[in-house]
Amino acid sequence: xxxxxxxxxxxxSGKREVHALNGIDLTVGTGEIYGVIGFSGAGKSSLIRTxxxxxxxxxxxxxxxxxxxxxxxxxxxxxxxxxIGMIFQHFNLLTSKTVFTNIAxxxxxxxxxxAEIRTRVTELLEFVGLADQADKYPEQLSGGQKQRIGIxxxxxxxxxxxxxxxxxxxxxxxTTQSILDLLREVNRKYKIxxxxxxxxxxxxxxxxxKVAVLEDGQVIEQGTVFDVFSNPQHATTRRFVRSVMNDELxxxxxxxxxxxxxxxxxxxxxxxxxxxxxxxxxxxxxxYDLELNVLFGNITELQGIPYGNLIVEFSGNPAEIQRALLxxxxxxxxxxxxxxxxx
Amino acid sequence: MLVDREQIIEALWETLYMTGVSFGxxxxxxxxxxxxxxxxxxxxxxxxxxxxxxxxAVVNVFRSIPFIILxxxxxPLTRLIVGTSIGTTAAxxxxxxxxxxxxxxxxxxxxLEVDNGVVEAAKAMGATPxxxxxxxxxxxxxxxxxxxxxIAIIGLIGASAMAGAVGGGGLGDLAITYGYQRFDTxxxxxxxxxxxxxxxxxxxGGNVLSKKLRRS
Numbered sequence: 100x101x102x103x104x105x106x107x108x109x110x111x112s113g114k115r116e117v118h119a120l121n122g123i124d125l126t127v128g129t130g131e132i133y134g135v136i137g138f139s140g141a142g143k144s145s146l147i148r149t150x151x152x153x154x155x156x157x158x159x160x161x162x163x164x165x166x167x168x169x170x171x172x173x174x175x176x177x178x179x180x181x182x183i184g185m186i187f188q189h190f191n192l193l194t195s196k197t198v199f200t201n202i203a204x205x206x207x208x209x210x211x212x213x214a215e216i217r218t219r220v221t222e223l224l225e226f227v228g229l230a231d232q233a234d235k236y237p238e239q240l241s242g243g244q245k246q247r248i249g250i251x252x253x254x255x256x257x258x259x260x261x262x263x264x265x266x267x268x269x270x271x272x273x274t275t276q277s278i279l280d281l282l283r284e285v286n287r288k289y290k291i292x293x294x295x296x297x298x299x300x301x302x303x304x305x306x307x308x309k310v311a312v313l314e315d316g317q318v319i320e321q322g323t324v325f326d327v328f329s330n331p332q333h334a335t336t337r338r339f340v341r342s343v344m345n346d347e348l349x350x351x352x353x354x355x356x357x358x359x360x361x362x363x364x365x366x367x368x369x370x371x372x373x374x375x376x377x378x379x380x381x382x383x384x385x386x387y388d389l390e391l392n393v394l395f396g397n398i399t400e401l402q403g404i405p406y407g408n409l410i411v412e413f414s415g416n417p418a419e420i421q422r423a424l425l426x427x428x429x430x431x432x433x434x435x436x437x438x439x440x441x442x
Numbered sequence: 443m444l445v446d447r448e449q450i451i452e453a454l455w456e457t458l459y460m461t462g463v464s465f466g467x468x469x470x471x472x473x474x475x476x477x478x479x480x481x482x483x484x485x486x487x488x489x490x491x492x493x494x495x496x497x498x499a500v501v502n503v504f505r506s507i508p509f510i511i512l513x514x515x516x517x518p519l520t521r522l523i524v525g526t527s528i529g530t531t532a533a534x535x536x537x538x539x540x541x542x543x544x545x546x547x548x549x550x551x552x553x554l555e556v557d558n559g560v561v562e563a564a565k566a567m568g569a570t571p572x573x574x575x576x577x578x579x580x581x582x583x584x585x586x587x588x589x590x591x592x593i594a595i596i597g598l599i600g601a602s603a604m605a606g607a608v609g610g611g612g613l614g615d616l617a618i619t620y621g622y623q624r625f626d627t628x629x630x631x632x633x634x635x636x637x638x639x640x641x642x643x644x645x646x647g648g649n650v651l652s653k654k655l656r657r658s
Binding site: 209 | 557559560562563565566567568569570573577578581582584585655
């Protein structure tokens with residue numbers, strides 16, 4: 100478990116003070132994959148570095164399994180770091196060492212017996228799918244393979260926490276997918292708590308259980324990935340969600356609606372989980388004397404839960420519309436008026 | 443020519459001896475000094491402003507003194523260390539004072555070139571400052587270190603020729619006493635030619651080794 104309590108980080112640049120982190124409170128539960136998203140400069144990089152004290156908080160505490168890490172002596176910090184693996188955007192491998200030695204490095208530093216190192220590294224090479232590349236040098240491998248070395252190296256000391264610093268930001272979409280799959284496997288197989296930072300909402304949707312949105316050194320929104328994606332509260336969060344989930348009316352259609360005299364209510368209807376299978380639209384139009392015009396619709400999956408989103412124009416007798424809406428409210432489906440679209 | 447083969451071979455040997463021994467001692471001083479200049483600087487492993495400032499100033503002072511002046515200026519110290527201020531062995535003392543700080547700077551620059559991400563990764567895996575320097579920084583910089591050491595050795599070959607001017611022996615001595623003072627153009631050309639071959643050899647060797655060590 101990682102607990103951030105009032106974590107603040109202030110840099111002095113000349114006479115100006117820059118607040119990279121401004122009172123962060125966050126709890127990452129054991130075994131979770133927790134994603135922190137934000138635009139560049141939001142403070143994500145500082146935040147993740149306070150966990151293994153690559154950056155020391157100016158105020159506040161970071162506790163790992165209940166222990167305040169910044170109160171430790173240098174020697175204890177080094178010991179604690181062996182329990183916290185870290186992977187990086189640019190991999191940070193040793194170009195002068197083979198793949199094998201790169202992965203073995205944390206064990207060499209702890210003076211682990213050679214035979215033990217060989218067993219462990221062979222096992223890790225197998226796990227990340229690089230068993231046949233042991234004697235190559237990192238520069239001979241692709242970006243995805245380099246990140247696999249990074250992951251294997253981070254796992255060498257059997258850590259309980261893995262920090263991922265923009266681990267897929269330098270990779271193409273396909274490679275990103277394979278690395279995210281690997282991270283999920285790390286989480287499941289070794290029960291490792293993962294804290295990752297990213298600026299890509301797709302990464303959050305793909306692997307995270309929970310998400311926090313960071314802006315100007317503050318957490319502006321946090322929750323399960325499902326909740327935050329299906330019901331974003333903050334404008335910045337909405338921008339991030341929109342970057343991966345298209346759930347808005349196309350601009351052209353919007354203009355068209357505005358240009359007509361129609362003053363019919365438009366509703367956004369959200370289906371989640373089992374309600375996705377609920378034949379709402381056809382039922383409503385059959386039961387009431389209404390025209391239901393679907394302007395927009397899509398369906399995706401979030402954390403394995405189906406999530407559908409329809410934008411529907413209701414036209415007909417206002418009293419009938421009200422009755423139809425009442426029925427929606429009593430169903431497992433969520434409806435939200437979007438009249439602003441038409442006005 | 444006013445010199446025979448034996449004299450030339452002896453002079454070549456003296457040059458190699460002066461360069462080799464002074465390079466060894468310079469490395470002994472310059473290597474730790476270079477590492478200290480890296481790790482004590484602001485934001486680095488063992489940040490220590492006073493230590494950095496003092497070392498930085500000392501290196502700069504020695505690097506500012508022209509070698510020919512240094513040669514004469516430290517004669518008393520030379521006498522104290524080797525018992526005489528004349529001869530090949532005596533020339534080694536000023537050569538070390540000349541090349542030590544130079545090598546420190548070269549090593550400093552080489553180590554600073556290593557990607558900071560590597561240092562960060564090393565810290566993240568719980569490496570001690572010593573382990574970071576010897577297991578990460580130096581291995582990562584090794585190709586560049588070989589190249590800068592090549593520069594240092596060539597610099598020492600040049601400086602050792604100057605040491606000849608104060609009776610240090612070697613090829614420089616031969617060139618000045620016979621080639622310059624006695625107008626023997628043949629000796630002059632021969633010594634310069636030998637020096638050119640020597641420098642070429644060192645540079646080529648350095649390039650080959652550095653390339654072999656470079657993995658990227």
